[in-house]
Amino acid sequence: MEKEEKKNITIADVAEALGVSRTTVSRAISGKGRIGKETRDRVLAYIEEHDYKPNVIAKGLAQSKTYNLCVVMPGEYDVVDLAFFQECLFGIQEIAGMMEYDLLLSICKSNDISPLERIVANRKVDGVLLMRTFVKDTQIEFLLEKELPFVTIGSSDYEGVVSVDHNHRSACRELTSIILMKQMNKIALIGGDEGYMVNRSRLGGFKEAHEKMGRKSDDALLFLNLDNNIMVDKKVDEILNQGADCILCMDDAVCSRVLKKLREKHVKVPDDIRVASFYNSTVLENNVPTITSLSFDAKEIGMVACRLLLDMIEGLTVEQKTLLSYEVVLKESTE
Amino acid sequence: MEKEEKKNITIADVAEALGVSRTTVSRAISGKGRIGKETRDRVLAYIEEHDYKPNVIAKGLAQSKTYNLCVVMPGEYDVVDLAFFQECLFGIQEIAGMMEYDLLLSICKSNDISPLERIVANRKVDGVLLMRTFVKDTQIEFLLEKELPFVTIGSSDYEGVVSVDHNHRSACRELTSIILMKQMNKIALIGGDEGYMVNRSRLGGFKEAHEKMGRKSDDALLFLNLDNNIMVDKKVDEILNQGADCILCMDDAVCSRVLKKLREKHVKVPDDIRVASFYNSTVLENNVPTITSLSFDAKEIGMVACRLLLDMIEGLTVEQKTLLSYEVVLKESTE
DNA sequence: CTGAAAGCGCTTACAG
DNA sequence: CTGAAAGCGCTTACAG
Numbered sequence: 001m002e003k004e005e006k007k008n009i010t011i012a013d014v015a016e017a018l019g020v021s022r023t024t025v026s027r028a029i030s031g032k033g034r035i036g037k038e039t040r041d042r043v044l045a046y047i048e049e050h051d052y053k054p055n056v057i058a059k060g061l062a063q064s065k066t067y068n069l070c071v072v073m074p075g076e077y078d079v080v081d082l083a084f085f086q087e088c089l090f091g092i093q094e095i096a097g098m099m100e101y102d103l104l105l106s107i108c109k110s111n112d113i114s115p116l117e118r119i120v121a122n123r124k125v126d127g128v129l130l131m132r133t134f135v136k137d138t139q140i141e142f143l144l145e146k147e148l149p150f151v152t153i154g155s156s157d158y159e160g161v162v163s164v165d166h167n168h169r170s171a172c173r174e175l176t177s178i179i180l181m182k183q184m185n186k187i188a189l190i191g192g193d194e195g196y197m198v199n200r201s202r203l204g205g206f207k208e209a210h211e212k213m214g215r216k217s218d219d220a221l222l223f224l225n226l227d228n229n230i231m232v233d234k235k236v237d238e239i240l241n242q243g244a245d246c247i248l249c250m251d252d253a254v255c256s257r258v259l260k261k262l263r264e265k266h267v268k269v270p271d272d273i274r275v276a277s278f279y280n281s282t283v284l285e286n287n288v289p290t291i292t293s294l295s296f297d298a299k300e301i302g303m304v305a306c307r308l309l310l311d312m313i314e315g316l317t318v319e320q321k322t323l324l325s326y327e328v329v330l331k332e333s334t335e
Numbered sequence: 336m337e338k339e340e341k342k343n344i345t346i347a348d349v350a351e352a353l354g355v356s357r358t359t360v361s362r363a364i365s366g367k368g369r370i371g372k373e374t375r376d377r378v379l380a381y382i383e384e385h386d387y388k389p390n391v392i393a394k395g396l397a398q399s400k401t402y403n404l405c406v407v408m409p410g411e412y413d414v415v416d417l418a419f420f421q422e423c424l425f426g427i428q429e430i431a432g433m434m435e436y437d438l439l440l441s442i443c444k445s446n447d448i449s450p451l452e453r454i455v456a457n458r459k460v461d462g463v464l465l466m467r468t469f470v471k472d473t474q475i476e477f478l479l480e481k482e483l484p485f486v487t488i489g490s491s492d493y494e495g496v497v498s499v500d501h502n503h504r505s506a507c508r509e510l511t512s513i514i515l516m517k518q519m520n521k522i523a524l525i526g527g528d529e530g531y532m533v534n535r536s537r538l539g540g541f542k543e544a545h546e547k548m549g550r551k552s553d554d555a556l557l558f559l560n561l562d563n564n565i566m567v568d569k570k571v572d573e574i575l576n577q578g579a580d581c582i583l584c585m586d587d588a589v590c591s592r593v594l595k596k597l598r599e600k601h602v603k604v605p606d607d608i609r610v611a612s613f614y615n616s617t618v619l620e621n622n623v624p625t626i627t628s629l630s631f632d633a634k635e636i637g638m639v640a641c642r643l644l645l646d647m648i649e650g651l652t653v654e655q656k657t658l659l660s661y662e663v664v665l666k667e668s669t670e
Numbered sequence: 671c672t673g674a675a676a677g678c679g680c681t682t683a684c685a686g
Numbered sequence: 687c688t689g690a691a692a693g694c695g696c697t698t699a700c701a702g
Contacts, residue, residue, distance in 0.1 A: 010678095010679055011679065011680065012679075023689055024687090024688060026681060027682095053458075055679050056458070057392060057396055057401065057457075058678070058680040059679080060680085061392055061678090061679080062679080062681040062682080062693075062694050063682095063694080067457075068439075075421075075425060082417035082421055086408075089440070089442055093440070093442050093450060102459055104437055104439060104440070105424070105428070105438045105439070106428075107421075107425050115432065119437055122402075123388075123391070124391060124403075124437055260623055263623045283617075286591045286592050287595070288598045346695065347695075356673045356674075357673090357696080358673055358675095358697085359671090359672060362698095370671065374672085390694090395696085396694090396695080396697095397677075397678050397695080397696045397697040397698080398678080398696085671702105672702085673701090674701090675698100675701105676697105676699090677696100677697085677699100680694085681694085683691100683692090684692100686688085
């Protein structure tokens with residue numbers, strides 16, 4: 001039971017202490033290659049007792065691996081739901097850790113992928129996890145060209161990209177259908193950037209719901225690509241003028257702003273107008289009234305994505321598209 | 336202009352192509368050791384043209400370095416302001432990138448530091464950045480024992496810990512003083528876990544403001560360690576019953592909940608009661624009325640902390656405590 | 671100013 | 687079943 005050895009013990013130390021070769025020690029640990037059971041047990045016992053941990057970096061160098069994954073997080077905290085990413089990261093970490101992988105972080109604002117480029121140029125990772133996708137996506141194009149394994153969290157139309165996503169289209173279709181069935185007819189859709197894949201899906205689901213029920217969605221009630229709060233405020237005025245009975249918000253940032261505007265104008269939810277969100281986050285959690293929305297399991301999507309990536313790195317072939325489930329959560333705002 | 340070389344070019348390739356030794360190439364790149372200007376320029380020109388990037392992992396192995404920093408993020412997304420961490424991370428990334436360091440991510444829930452232990456055991460980092468501090472802090476104790484360089488973002492009372500923090504104490508003292516000067520006398524303080532260092536500072540500032548103005552803070556109006564929303568709701572009732580004229584919230588999560596409760600009870604802010612927060616985040620941004628709060632520069636603290644850590648890793652001695660500035664932002668809620 | 675050689679801590683054909 | 691040796695891609699005393 002030696003304590004306080006400052007110098008890290010190496011495989012050579014173990015080999016010497018046991019009177020075997022480093023090769024043997026290596027095999028005992030990795031389980032690869034033939035090795036006598038007795039020898040293995042001796043080695044394993046020794047490293048256990050002396051708390052020997054192989055140097056992952058050296059191991060990686062020898063194997064041309066890094067045992068690191070890069071996860072690229074969006075840098076725009078105002079647009080996105082950070083709790084989602086947080087929880088998703090947690091899921092990723094859980095799976096990665098089980099497989100002895102660590103996570104390199106890269107925060108990229110949409111127009112600047114240089115943090116990702118750095119990490120790739122430094123060859124510090126075996127694969128990449130993209131936490132959001134654009135219709136035209138520089139990150140995807142870059143990774144495709146580099147031929148580095150990667151998985152996107154969020155759908156993608158690019159050829160040959162492995163993606164995991166919640167089924168936003170179905171979710172939005174279902175929520176919209178419910179609203180329609182509640183005899184609301186003038187439904188306004190307000191929200192975000194069509195450059196995001198997820199907003200495409202949302203819009204798609206919204207339209208599908210109308211079609212399936214033989215209704216037409218009114219293009220005059222579609223307010224997309226609102227890139228700032230002033231725009232949102234303006235559109236809310238328009239929506240009210242047009243006498244809509246419900247406002248569907250593409251995400252919670254927008255929804256939060258819509259609710260603020262309605263409060264300022266003393267328009268009551270749900271009495272004067274109904275409101276629902278295509279996304280569910282903590283931002284809305286303390287709202288009065290509570291808000292009808294969709295709910296997605298962020299941790300799960302992180303875990304699934306990470307597992308897929310790990311499989312790819314090990315050379316397995318994996319499903320190109322994985323769609324995860326969702327929940328529709330009805331609350332006071334649409335009563 | 337060769338393209339599409341799949342195999343990564345190594346220092347040996349460069350050396351051979353130029354008819355010099357790897358030693359020479361290495362020196363030209365690192366700038367260490369004597370080397371002829373002409374030779375250096377030839378090497379530099381070659382690697383520029385052929386886009387050679389040294390393998391950082393191999394370099395690290397040879398130098399017993401990793402060129403990685405670990406940043407440990409809190410895992411409780413409900414308690415904390417993620418936008419703060421996001422922005423802070425961005426600052427860290429900026430500085431780290433400039434010095435050719437990358438970031439390993441470790442998300443630790445307060446009671447479980449195993450993700451951090453993994454990374455340290457794997458020797459994948461040269462130093463650690465802690466993004467929050469506890470009064471009794473297992474992470475700090477662990478790192479102290481491992482003798483790994485680290486910097487805390489948030490104050491710490493542990494001996495020999497290098498920390499950077501916003502001056503929460505002064506900030507809270509100032510905001511409280513302003514409230515007191517506005518002739519509010521029954522000020523309730525409501526909020527978080529005293530296990531967090533930051534909440535200690537906040538409480539300290541609150542009390543100091545009272546002392547300096549020769550007033551006594553009423554212990555009956557102190558509501559701390561509220562660990563869930565139900566508790567917050569209950570305390571708001573109490574506060575109203577006691578006839579307080581102002582509620583100071585320790586953080587935005589609490590503040591958000593307080594505002595919800597007040598809305599439900601049809602208590603008007605600021606007419607019936609004033610409200611302010613010791614923290615400023617996007618959670619409150621769309622509130623009606625706007626909320627008086629403190630404002631801190633998250634990116635800056637990340638940058639400062641990262642620079643300190645890098646200095647420590649290079650063996651420089653650094654300031655133990657760095658305190659950063661803040662702003663008091665007065666808004667409608669305390670008019 | 672430049673290079674041969676040993677070393678960082680592992681792995682892995684290849685022999686035996 | 688086990689080991690000597692070469693190799694992963696760098697750096698760095700040590701000589702010259």
